[in-house]
Every structure is written in C-alpha cells, then in structure tokens.
Amino acid sequence: MNERYFHEEEHFHSRDRKQSRKDRRHAQETDRSKFKKSDMKQDDEPPPDDPNLRRGRVTAISGEGVRVDLDGTEFLCTLKGLMKKEKMQLKNPIAVGDFVRVLPTAESEGSIAYIEKRFSILSRTDISGKQEQLIAVNIDQVLITSSLLQPLLKPALIDRYLIATEKGNMHPVILINKIDQLDEAPQEVKQLYRDFLEAYERLGYPILSISTVDGTGIDHLRSIMKNKASVFSGQSGVGKSSLLNAAFQFDLPIGDLTQKTYKGSHTTTTARLLPLPDGGFCIDTPGIRSFGVWNLQKEDLTRHFREFEPYAHKCRYPNCSHLIEPSCGVQEALAKEKLSSIRFESYQTLLDEIEGLDQRTKRKMEQEP
C-alpha cells in the first residue's frame, strides 16, 4: 500500500474531523437527540440521501486510489469526507470487498462518500503491531491456502488463520495445494500430512487436498466457490494465483520459488476482487510472511482449542495454562495421545504471544520449589 497516499488522506481527514466537531456542537445546541445520533459510528448510520450517489464495490486499492466497480465499469476513486471512525486503530480505513456509495466526478472517476457496514472482516495485526490491517471484507469464506512441501505445511499458521476467520465472521476451508508432491515427499512430511488431516478433520474443518499440476480437487474447489465470496490467503508461493488460474482460466501472474528455501517470490502485490464466471467473487491476496491475529485474546484460544476443554476440567488449577502446571488434564491427555501434539504446539506459541514469554518464565519460577 502506498504510504504517501494514506498520509494525504490523513491530512484530509484531520480537516474533516474539525468540521464534523463543529457540526456536532451545532447539533447539540439545536437538538439533543441529533447529538446522540452523531456519536454513533459512521457505518451504523444510513447512507446519505443523495440521488447522485451510486452503489459499488471496492475491487482494488493502490497508490493511485481506490478502484470501485460501478455496474460493471471500474471507477478510480478518492476517499472523501468520511472514515473518521476508529482511525487510530485501523491502518487502512477501506478494504477490498467494501460496498460503497460513490459520487461520480468525471468519466470513470469519483469520490467515495460512504462505506456500508461490513458483515465480515479478515484482518491481521500490521507490521508495527499496533494497528488492525484489513485484508478483505464482506466475504463468506476464507480459503486458507498452504502447500504440502514447498513451502512446507505449517499448521501453526493455519491455526492463526482459523482464529481470524472465526473472529471475522467467516467460514474457513483449508486447502493443501501441491498434493502431486506427496509421493516424492520425505517420510516426515507424509507423517505430518497424515497427522494434520487426522487432527483437523476430527475437529470438523473442511480440508481439500488439491493440485494445479495433476488437477486433483480443482472441480471441487470450483463448486465450493460458486455463488460465494471467497478470499485466498496464505504464504507466498503456496499457489493461490495458480489455483485461481486452474479453476477459472484467469491469467494471473505466477511466481517462481526461490531455489534455496522453496518460498515464494511475492508475485501478487495487491489484493484484487474478481468476479467468477459462474457466479460469486474471489479475492487473490499477496502472500504473507507472518500472520498476527488482531486483538488475540485468551478467550479466542479457549474457543479455538475447544478439544482441550473436556481435559482442562481435570486440571488442578482452574486457571491452568496447561504449559507447566502439575496435575494438568491437558498434559495428561497429550501424553496419552488423546490430543494432537500439532495443535498443542500451536496453542503454546499463541499463548506465549498473548502473555509474552516472560509470563511463562514467571509461572515456571512460581512452580519450582
């Protein structure tokens, strides 16, 4: 995302905020009920009653501006006079998938006057760790894409996506691409794949093993995407764009893997909303290096690792972290292989992230005689 563009926008909004404060003061003086209303969030308010506004959907965002589809024509738009809300926490006030009202200003140009309330949000923590970065909004399902071997399947990353998907009000589908490489994969990768399937299928997550090389699962993928809005997310090089090309004959650029690490080369650079030929939409996104769940809380972990619950009841301490405490039901179940060690490792990393490693060291010291 172009930094300069957003700095300009911020400058614009600071002017706009002053005006809106003035308006609010005026409203307070004249009508009490109006004052209360203006305290509400922007997206809870109805759209402005202006017959010149046209409804459209954001398809891409770049340094040039926001691309909005208005009845099949792409308009390049600016943000105007809105997005005061949650400015402090949100890195980007508008995202691919947003439904907006646009005031056309020239042929194929316009300004966005209103953003509709979002029914779902896929977001992450931005690089500074302090702001929420929207990846895509108003989508039904997240196609959490990984590959078997190159890059290696990473259950811990999948768990992060699963948590973000649930928090953001979407359905997850796990895609394991490059399944054509299963036969040639080292024994430990085959074992990881089997253990992964066993643990995550038992939890009820839909998993699709797929390949753009031999065509495995492509028809199935097309059928689950039909008439839905889906977003492809995952590391660079797992084959998100390749899958879209294979399923819908798109012509998206595909990157090479780096020879040493078998990681991707960040070929897709901006998220883009594409209509599907048989109905529905999809969003191809740039591959991520790491994924921090925005506003990750302990309750999220309890909800996500719900298979721990029956065993957690047996822990001696009601606030047991299941990491180092004695008489821990979860640890016992883990030792008896009733719980998946893949899932437990994920849990451990995420809890450390919430509490900080210091907390774990502190707890350890408390436990030691």
Ligand SMILES: Nc1nc2c(ncn2[C@@H]2O[C@H](COP(=O)(O)OP(=O)(O)OP(=O)(O)O)[C@@H](O)[C@H]2O)c(=O)[nH]1
């Ligand atoms: N063996 C195998 N290779 C694949 C498969 N699908 C994609 N690839 C290869 O994986 C590499 C990366 O594919 P991309 O589609 O560019 O990956 P991406 O996830 O879109 O990557 P970014 O855009 O960088 O996030 C390319 O070299 C593809 O040819 C597959 O099913 N099997």
Ligand SMILES: [Mg+2]
């Ligand atoms: Mg790509």
Ligand SMILES: [Zn+2]
């Ligand atoms: Zn415990």
